[in-house]
Amino acid sequence: MLVADEHATTELDPPALAAAIAAREHEAPEPPRWVWSDTARWYPDLLAAGVRVERCHDLRLVDQLLAGVDGRPTDPRLARAVEPTRLPLAAPQADALFEVEPADATPVVPADGARDAGQREPAPLVDVAAAQRADLARERGPGLPTPRDLALLAAAESAGALAAVEMHHVGLPWSAEHHDALLTELLGPRPASLGARPERLQALATEVEHRLDAASGTVPLDSPPELVRALRRAGLDVSSSRSWELKRLDHPAIEPLLRYKKLSRLLTANGWHWLEQNVRDGRFRPSYVPGGVVTGRWGSDGGGALQLPKLVRSAVRADPGWVLVVADAAQLEPRILAALSNDAAMARAGAGVDLYQGIVDSGAVASREHAKLGMLGAMYGGTTGQSARVLPRLQRVFPQAIRFVEDAARAGERGERVRTRLGRTSPQPSEEWHERQLVAASDGASEAQRAAARSEARSWGRFTRNFVVQGTAAEWALSWMAGVRRRLWSPSGGPLASQPHLAYFLHDELIVHAPRERAGDVELALRAAAADAGRLLFGDSPVGFPITVAVVERYSDAK
DNA sequence: ATTCAGCGCGCC
DNA sequence: AGGGCGCGCTGAAT
Numbered sequence: 001m002l003v004a005d006e007h008a009t010t011e012l013d014p015p016a017l018a019a020a021i022a023a024r025e026h027e028a029p030e031p032p033r034w035v036w037s038d039t040a041r042w043y044p045d046l047l048a049a050g051v052r053v054e055r056c057h058d059l060r061l062v063d064q065l066l067a068g069v070d071g072r073p074t075d076p077r078l079a080r081a082v083e084p085t086r087l088p089l090a091a092p093q094a095d096a097l098f099e100v101e102p103a104d105a106t107p108v109v110p111a112d113g114a115r116d117a118g119q120r121e122p123a124p125l126v127d128v129a130a131a132q133r134a135d136l137a138r139e140r141g142p143g144l145p146t147p148r149d150l151a152l153l154a155a156a157e158s159a160g161a162l163a164a165v166e167m168h169h170v171g172l173p174w175s176a177e178h179h180d181a182l183l184t185e186l187l188g189p190r191p192a193s194l195g196a197r198p199e200r201l202q203a204l205a206t207e208v209e210h211r212l213d214a215a216s217g218t219v220p221l222d223s224p225p226e227l228v229r230a231l232r233r234a235g236l237d238v239s240s241s242r243s244w245e246l247k248r249l250d251h252p253a254i255e256p257l258l259r260y261k262k263l264s265r266l267l268t269a270n271g272w273h274w275l276e277q278n279v280r281d282g283r284f285r286p287s288y289v290p291g292g293v294v295t296g297r298w299g300s301d302g303g304g305a306l307q308l309p310k311l312v313r314s315a316v317r318a319d320p321g322w323v324l325v326v327a328d329a330a331q332l333e334p335r336i337l338a339a340l341s342n343d344a345a346m347a348r349a350g351a352g353v354d355l356y357q358g359i360v361d362s363g364a365v366a367s368r369e370h371a372k373l374g375m376l377g378a379m380y381g382g383t384t385g386q387s388a389r390v391l392p393r394l395q396r397v398f399p400q401a402i403r404f405v406e407d408a409a410r411a412g413e414r415g416e417r418v419r420t421r422l423g424r425t426s427p428q429p430s431e432e433w434h435e436r437q438l439v440a441a442s443d444g445a446s447e448a449q450r451a452a453a454r455s456e457a458r459s460w461g462r463f464t465r466n467f468v469v470q471g472t473a474a475e476w477a478l479s480w481m482a483g484v485r486r487r488l489w490s491p492s493g494g495p496l497a498s499q500p501h502l503a504y505f506l507h508d509e510l511i512v513h514a515p516r517e518r519a520g521d522v523e524l525a526l527r528a529a530a531a532d533a534g535r536l537l538f539g540d541s542p543v544g545f546p547i548t549v550a551v552v553e554r555y556s557d558a559k
Numbered sequence: 560a561t562t563c564a565g566c567g568c569g570c571c
Numbered sequence: 572a573g574g575g576c577g578c579g580c581t582g583a584a585t
Contacts, residue, residue, distance in 0.1 A: 222580070222581080223580085223581055223582080224565090224566055224567065224580090224581075225565095225566085225581080225582080226581090226582095240566080240567085241566085241567075242566085242567065242568085243567080243568080261567085261568085262568095265567085265568060265569075265579090266569095268578090268579055268580075269568085269569065269577095269578065269579065270569085292576085293575060293576060294575080295574085295575060295576095297571085297575065297576075298576095299575095299576065299577075300576085300577065300578095301577085302577090302578090303577095303578095304569075304570085304577060304578060305577095306569095306570060306571075306576070306577075307568090307569045307570045307571090307576085307577060307578075308569085308570070309568095309569055309570075310569090310570090311569095332571095333571090376573075376574090377573065379573090379574075380573035380574045380575095381573055381574070382572095382573040382574095383572085383573075384572075384573085385573095387573080459572095462573065462574060463574065463575085465573095465574075466573080466574035466575070467574080467575090469574085470571090470574065470575060471575095473571095506570075506571070507570080507571045507575095508571070509571085
């Protein structure tokens with residue numbers, strides 16, 4: 001293992017680090033768990049050097065996690081701003097979940113060529129690692145996360161970080177040629193001059209102007225506030241230019257306007273410019289940010305990896321002789337809710353592959369659409385429309401599940417924190433939030449203050465309501481992905497890109513890029529890992545987590 | 560000239 | 572007015 005702190009003069013260049021890690025990566029019975037400050041900082045160079053790491057412990061991600069659990073600030077020693085340029089720490093730990101005290105507790109094991117560095121005073125990050133180990137092992141008491149669950153979450157989070165770097169490294173196969181053809185078909189040829197409208201878009205703009213009896217070039221289609229004013233001048237009663245609001249209007253200009261907005265969106269978000277910026281050598285390399293969202297979901301950083309419109313997915317094409325194995329967890333969030341709440345009736349409704357259809361068959365609601373709307377409303381805190389109308393029926397049939405989300409909402413409204421299955425903890429509402437709640441509850445509060453505070457409390461309640469479900473779904477997805485990743489990799493299979501590998505992740509969906517003859521293995525791996533994830537989170541709960549799997553050449557051909 | 564909030568919409 | 576995001580654009584603020 002290798003240590004260099006800010007005083008050390010020995011610098012491990014990426015090749016030396018890669019060699020040191022590669023030498024120990026295939027140890028039996030289990031490969032080491034490398035401990036380092038930041039997977040995103042160190043792993044790309046290793047992959048570039050051809051070294052694939054099986055397991056790691058990401059100090060920054062776990063610190064972020066534990067800080068949330070214990071309501072303390074994150075460790076400043078792990079702030080990105082102070083990231084040393086030299087290797088901070090890479091300690092192999094043999095214990096699977098990082099909570100077992102190793103025989104040799106000192107995490108300093110000099111590797112060849114790094115003895116000088118290793119024998120120095122331990123770097124601060126070694127202390128961070130030791131503190132984290134103790135933190136993970138701490139019994140927090142009833143109702144609080146257990147060492148087992150937090151260790152599992154730390155491992156899943158870290159595995160996700162590895163997968164994220166690997167997916168960026170390998171990339172999603174993307175045909176720029178087909179993307180361009182798609183754009184040309186929908187928008188017209190790419191304009192020669194920057195900023196000019198493609199001809200199909202211009203034709204729609206002209207049509208809108210014509211139908212509004214406006215002069216050419218006078219309707220500002222790309223500026224929402226001005227567009228609203230223009231529409232109002234034309235006698236249309238609109239308060240915004242949102243599509244769903246425009247859809248309600250009966251006016252000949254609306255149809256081309258909506259088509260314009262749709263295509264304009266395609267052009268600006270995923271048009272030629274995006275293609276040039278984000279697709280190289282037949283690959284789109286998603287930039288994921290593990291732990292980037294409070295709920296534990298991943299975020300993305302440039303490229304919009306988590307917002308790929310369905311419209312452009314036909315450009316995602318497997319290499320010749322290869323396929324995309326596209327897997328999707330079926331109705332993940334309601335299933336998560338059923339398992340979290342131990343709702344036996346909902347578990348029965350989910351016995352088949354389609355939980356929403358199961359709800360219909362239970363007699364709770366009349367249609368699959370109602371079941372879906374109602375469940376989404378229950379998990380998001382919807383209070384109006386169709387979803388609110390269906391809710392009472394769901395409540396009668398699935399009282400335990402509905403009570404679970406209601407409890408989470410009430411806790412949030414009181415300013416309490418809530419937790420996911422593995423212990424990720426929601427943030428505390430701001431000081432100001434608490435302050436306004438207190439003021440509103442006092443005698444001198446105005447009616448307006450009370451109403452505002454009530455609304456704010458409800459809003460936070462909707463957040464905590466959703467947090468438990470979305471956050472636990474994220475945990476399931478991480479566990480799933482980690483299991484798939486572990487099953488796919490073979491040390492004898494050559495470089496990552498030459499064997500079946502994860503290529504894309506989207507909250508409850510995975511794409512594996514694989515040689516066609518391996519598609520069967522991959523499907524088995526995906527299904528086995530999904531079953532494992534359910535057991536890891538919920539033990540012997542009757543709730544299943546079926547996935548749909550499609551073996552396709554184009555992403556758009558899945559489901 | 561640059562930064563920022565709000566809008567609108569893409570994904571789950 | 573239902574939760575979580577990212578991103579490009581606009582127009583106002585700096």
